[in-house]
Amino acid sequence: MATELVDIRVSATERIDLEGEPVKIIVGDSTKRIYHVYEGVLRNKLAFFEVALKTEWKEGTQRIVKLPEEEPNVFCDFMQWLYTGRVPCIESLYHVEHEGYMQLVKLWLLADHLIVANLQESLVNAIVAASREPFADRYPSAAVVEIVYQRTAVGSRLRKLMLDMYTRHVDIDWHIDNLNHEFAIDLLKALASNRTTTDEAEPEFSQLFKGVPCRYHVHYDNKPCDGGADKA
Structure with missing residues (x-):
């Protein structure tokens, strides 16, 4: 049985830059965890880090991004x-x-x-x-x-x-x-x-809109409902 050929090549524009020092990401507040990720990986997929790592910002010069509100x-x-x-x-x-x-x-x-x-x-x-x-x-x-x-x-x-x-x-x-x-x-x-x-879909509610609302009456001693007629 022939094996399907899998092409793993990608274009040059899709290549991720793995050169240079990775970025340090500190996650969490009381319980911190540190991750090191290549800047190219972050910039390739995430606009957030593209902005955070601008050289004119502190995070960009120190290559440290802090996410204290997130869970490690x-x-x-x-x-x-x-x-x-x-x-x-x-x-x-x-x-x-x-x-x-x-x-x-x-x-x-x-x-x-x-x-x-x-x-x-x-x-x-x-x-x-x-x-x-x-x-x-x-x-x-x-x-x-x-x-x-x-x-x-x-x-x-x-x-x-x-x-x-x-x-x-x-x-x-x-x-x-x-x-x-x-x-x-x-x-x-x-x-x-x-x-x-619709009454057809919810017949139990039809008594609210027509006929005698018997389902809301109190029936003592299993006596049949009189419809709330005045006996006086």
Whole structure:
């Protein structure tokens, strides 16, 4: 059987500059982790570092970039993507409710900070793919939604994704007591705007608009409903 020929060549314009000293990136605040990355790798993919490493700035002259507000383990996942184009999944997609979704969401937030749109797009695709797994918990946990709403602004595409996932998969057995308040309001509005109002689809609600609203009456001793007629 013939082996498929794989061409690994790239054009000269795609070549990454690996010459010179690497840039020192310090990630985290109380718990710091240091990464050394060739400047060419950073400049090749990331406009954020293109600006940060300008020679007229302190970071550019010292070749040190500090990211104190980011988590080292999240940046480690980012480095994996930077060098391989892929993100290692820390948990099986069959159990993605919290840890798996949290990993993807935190990495999306880091990519948002570093202005890496193509990574954000790939992570959205990964989140949607996880929700389609046949045996997975289909929606992100309240903790995942909380961090999304804490670290994004109104109109964020990631907020919209969380909202659409909950609106589509809402279930009576969900434990949603700890949902972010702002998200809960958005969810209520979304459910209301997507509500089916036809009697055929929701016959139990038809008594609100026609006939006797028997379902809201109190029936003692299993006596048949009299429709609330005045017996006086």
